[in-house]
Amino acid sequence: IEILQPLSVSLPPTGLPTSKIVLKMDSVTSGYRPGNPVIRDLSFDVTGPERIAVTGRNGSGKTTLLSLVTGELMPWAGKVGVMTAFAMLDQKVSLLDPLTSIRDNFRRINPQADENTCRAALARFMFRADAALQAVSTLSGGQLLRAGLACVLGSVPPPLLILDEPTNHLDIDSISAVEAGLCAYDGALLVVSHDKAFLENIGITRRLELPAAGPAG
Ligand SMILES: Nc1ncnc2c1ncn2[C@@H]1O[C@H](COP(=O)(O)OP(=O)(O)O)[C@@H](O)[C@H]1O
Numbered sequence: 001i002e003i004l005q006p007l008s009v010s011l012p013p014t015g016l017p018t019s020k021i022v023l024k025m026d027s028v029t030s031g032y033r034p035g036n037p038v039i040r041d042l043s044f045d046v047t048g049p050e051r052i053a054v055t056g057r058n059g060s061g062k063t064t065l066l067s068l069v070t071g072e073l074m075p076w077a078g079k080v081g082v083m084t085a086f087a088m089l090d091q092k093v094s095l096l097d098p099l100t101s102i103r104d105n106f107r108r109i110n111p112q113a114d115e116n117t118c119r120a121a122l123a124r125f126m127f128r129a130d131a132a133l134q135a136v137s138t139l140s141g142g143q144l145l146r147a148g149l150a151c152v153l154g155s156v157p158p159p160l161l162i163l164d165e166p167t168n169h170l171d172i173d174s175i176s177a178v179e180a181g182l183c184a185y186d187g188a189l190l191v192v193s194h195d196k197a198f199l200e201n202i203g204i205t206r207r208l209e210l211p212a213a214g215p216a217g
């Protein structure tokens, strides 16, 4: 059993100016099947270190919206502009290679960081000494997300961080650890979540509610 100390993280600043346009979506329509758009005529901006919760019913297109921001999905009409660097942690934290260690993932994702920086960053997220050498495939859900945050935020945090339902299936201690990491992050945040306590604890400044999916046409 792992005993989690109350996590208090300090992170390097992103330097994101309050007036910098981070993301611009202009009348965006997109989806997967022609004639059946999931996102319809959506316009939406993020300026400076806003912390935005994306909500909406299952199937309303929250994950699809994130795919448009990351460029995984292209708009059929309209424009998506992402003006800063970003990192995305999806529901499986697929950014991490499961077959290698947390440490090796960190070094791959942060090639500019030396071993001392790597170990210090992982220690801040409670992966100390041998804990940093665990293979990602052996981690619990909470550890996996914490490792993802450590790798993405620990060295040079990006101005925009995107998260898809990060607290699903996590226990209270793991959620607290994620909250502490996100509270220490000073960039813009786009997070899909319905977890009220979590959204309150990470200081959400704005909500984007997607309309329920209607019939095509
Ligand atoms: N890769 C995909 N291929 C085809 N349809 C998809 C794909 N991903 C999602 N969809 C469909 O798009 C709609 C929105 O899905 P999604 O963005 O995952 O919603 P949410 O994240 O809000 O639950 C759903 O009807 C879903 O079935």
Ligand SMILES: [Mg+2]
Pocket (backbone or CB within 6 Å): 062, 063, 064
């Ligand atoms: Mg989803």
